[in-house]
Amino acid sequence: MAKQTDRGLENREIILGVLTEVLEKGSFVHLILNQALYKYQYLDKADRAFITRVTEGTLEYMLQIDAVIDRYSKTKTKRMKPLIRSILRMSVYQLLYMDRVPDSAVCNEAVKLAVKHKFHGLKGFVNGVLRTISREKAQIAFEDPALRYSVPAWMYEKWVQDWGEETTEKIAASFLKTRPTWVRCNLSAASREEILISLKQEGAKAEPLAGSDSMIALSGYDYLEGLTAFCEGWIQVQDISSSLVGELAAPKEGAYILDVCAAPGGKSLHLADKLKGTGLVEARDLTEQKTALIEDNLARCGLTNIRARVWDATVPDPQWENQADIVIADLPCSGMGIIGRKPDIKYRMTEEGLKELEELQRRILSVVWRYVKPGGKLIYSTCTINRGENEKNADWIRRNLPFDPVDITKLLPDGWERESTASLEEGQIQILPGIGPWEDFDGFFISVFKRRI
Ligand SMILES: C[S@@+](CC[C@H](N)C(=O)[O-])C[C@H]1O[C@@H](n2cnc3c(N)ncnc32)[C@H](O)[C@@H]1O
Numbered sequence: 001m002a003k004q005t006d007r008g009l010e011n012r013e014i015i016l017g018v019l020t021e022v023l024e025k026g027s028f029v030h031l032i033l034n035q036a037l038y039k040y041q042y043l044d045k046a047d048r049a050f051i052t053r054v055t056e057g058t059l060e061y062m063l064q065i066d067a068v069i070d071r072y073s074k075t076k077t078k079r080m081k082p083l084i085r086s087i088l089r090m091s092v093y094q095l096l097y098m099d100r101v102p103d104s105a106v107c108n109e110a111v112k113l114a115v116k117h118k119f120h121g122l123k124g125f126v127n128g129v130l131r132t133i134s135r136e137k138a139q140i141a142f143e144d145p146a147l148r149y150s151v152p153a154w155m156y157e158k159w160v161q162d163w164g165e166e167t168t169e170k171i172a173a174s175f176l177k178t179r180p181t182w183v184r185c186n187l188s189a190a191s192r193e194e195i196l197i198s199l200k201q202e203g204a205k206a207e208p209l210a211g212s213d214s215m216i217a218l219s220g221y222d223y224l225e226g227l228t229a230f231c232e233g234w235i236q237v238q239d240i241s242s243s244l245v246g247e248l249a250a251p252k253e254g255a256y257i258l259d260v261c262a263a264p265g266g267k268s269l270h271l272a273d274k275l276k277g278t279g280l281v282e283a284r285d286l287t288e289q290k291t292a293l294i295e296d297n298l299a300r301c302g303l304t305n306i307r308a309r310v311w312d313a314t315v316p317d318p319q320w321e322n323q324a325d326i327v328i329a330d331l332p333c334s335g336m337g338i339i340g341r342k343p344d345i346k347y348r349m350t351e352e353g354l355k356e357l358e359e360l361q362r363r364i365l366s367v368v369w370r371y372v373k374p375g376g377k378l379i380y381s382t383c384t385i386n387r388g389e390n391e392k393n394a395d396w397i398r399r400n401l402p403f404d405p406v407d408i409t410k411l412l413p414d415g416w417e418r419e420s421t422a423s424l425e426e427g428q429i430q431i432l433p434g435i436g437p438w439e440d441f442d443g444f445f446i447s448v449f450k451r452r453i
Contacts, residue, residue: 011047012090012109013116014040015054019086022059022344029059029344037223045222058093059343060176064150065092068140072132075125084122087113088129095134103134145169149176154351155336162387163421167435171385171443174434175340180207180217181224183235184243184266186273186301187214190234198229211413215240217440233301238266241337241431241444245330245381246270248411248448253278255325260313260368263290265297267328272306279325281306284313313364320371326379327372331361333382333389337443340433358389362396369401374453378403381446385432390445394428403449413437422447 018036021027033055037048058065066077069088077085091110094101107130114126133140142148145165146156149172159168185192192208196216199206204227205220216235224230224237245267251257251274259268262283272281283294283306294308311317313329334354335345365380372378380397382389397403405427409417412429419436422428422445431444 007043007047008105008109009112009116011043011051012054012113014051015058015090016083016086016113018051018055019058019090020083023086023347024082026348028342029055030342038225041223048222054090054093054098056343057097058090059347061093061097061150062089062343062347063152064142064147065089065096067142067147068092068096068133069129071140072136073125073129081119081122083117084114084119084126087126091126091130092133095130096137096140103130107131107134145172149173150346151175151339152346155346155349158351158354159336159385162385163432167432170434171432172434174439175343177340177434177440179340179440180219181237182209182239182243183216183218183229184238184270185214185216186234186236186269186303188273188276188303189232189301190229192216195229195234198234199227202227209240212240212243215243231300236266236269236297236301238270239338239341239442239444240440241438241442242266242383243270244412244429244431244444245328245379245446246274248408248446249274249326249328249377249379250411251275251279251326255279256323257281257326257328258320258324258368258371259283259328259330260311260364260371261285261329261331262294262308264293265308267330268294268306269297269301269303271326271328272303273301275305277305279305282320283308284311286310286312314360314367316367316370322370322373324371324373324376326377327368329365329368329378329380331364331380331382333357333361333384334386336384336386337431337433337445338383341442354386354388358393361389361393365393365397365401369397369403369451372403372451374451376451377406378449378451379446380449381444383442383444385430385443385445390430390447391422391428394422394426394445394447397447397449398426401449402452404452406448406450408446408448 018032021032022029070076087110091106094106111127146153185195207217209215229235262268263285268281268283285291291308291310407425409424415437420429422430427448431438433443
């Protein structure tokens with residue numbers, strides 16, 4: 001019994017450490033959480049799942065959680081000591097959203113954490129706020145949809161302007177749902193059937209996606225590095241939406257492909273796999289640190305027709321002019337389509353940031369189009385649902401560069417064409433999470449162009 005209680009505190013200490021890094025020091029949650037899970041490999045699967053859920057859940061619901069704390073605490077969250085604020089946030093998440101942890105245990109562990117970090121004087125405060133919320137929680141409701149789905153007000157308003165109220169509510173709700181991890185099979189390394197067998201033998205739940213030859217929904221595993229299929233490079237984590245770039249690029253064997261913003265390499269690896277050892281993919285990114293992520297994936301997957309290179313995409317490279325059969329411009333973006341996986345995006349992005357990204361994308365596009373050879377393809381994509389980036393910049397390409405849109409209607413799985421808000425004949429698809437066939441997918445935008453001869 002004593003041992004269990006100790007572990008409860010240890011788990012919460014790890015969560016507190018991750019939240020402090022993310023919320024007070026600006027680190028990315030997926031990186032810090034992965035590092036922590038790697039470091040604490042010796043913990044039980046259940047403990048690790050608890051750490052993941054509470055960390056992610058606290059970030060997913062943080063705006064709502066803060067509103068609840070502010071309702072019941074005299075000291076508002078903005079004025080609290082950062083550590084106490086994090087303890088309260090992660091504890092309120094457990095009180096409101098995790099039935100399996102008794103409220104009294106949540107309150108006790110929070111008090112112990114505060115004491116452990118030498119905040120003896122705030123023991124009563126932490127206990128009082130949490131016990132009040134535990135008592136009052138059945139009464140708590142949110143009229144304001146932005147708060148109900150824990151989205152910053154300006155962002156929610158922007159989505160309403162872009163997509164209308166009903167669709168926005170579906171998008172916002174879908175970001176709070178648990179989704180499987182989608183992985184793409186490297187078919188040059190193993191068949192999907194072999195990979196499914198390996199995953200299931202190691203206890204993971206693996207469901208092939210109907211209508212695709214390479215995608216699998218993966219869940220119920222402890223950590224990726226513990227799976228043979230991952231270590232051997234047979235699978236690559238990639239959302240279905242993102243894998244659609246490779247499908248729409250449809251490279252012919254022997255093609256020369258330049259991916260100008262490639263890290264960590266999801267699309268480049270997919271394209272190299274499709275080339276079946278022929279041709280070449282050059283996968284570029286801005287810094288050594290970023291290309292190192294691509295190199296890691298290359299080493300694991302063992303593909304030989306791909307190389308990584310540091311290059312700033314805003315700087316012209318005369319050597320590649322008119323050389324590429326396909327240029328992939330999967331550009332830095334506001335990331336508002338992947339909030340379901342990276343909830344901290346909600347707190348980082350600003351309205352000014354959106355404008356800067358729209359402009360950066362145009363700056364990159366105005367350089368990289370020259371690498372496409374006449375008759376070749378330019379694919380501009382983002383993992384966002386912001387019309388100001390996506391459709392506006394695709395229209396900018398059409399009006400300013402020597403490219404024509406490629407009709408992608410026939411290239412999509414059945415049913416997808418009904419849901420796209422962008423025009424498929426104009427070479428564009430906007431995937432909205434939570435809508436129609438895209439229930440479990442990331443939000444994504446892809447536009448396909450062909451260079452005039
Ligand atoms: C959306 S991510 C790319 C994801 C990648 N295509 C994949 O599928 O794994 C955008 C990338 O652009 C890179 N980036 C940002 N500014 C850049 C620049 N000026 N030149 C090259 N890469 C840049 C970022 O480092 C980031 O890795």
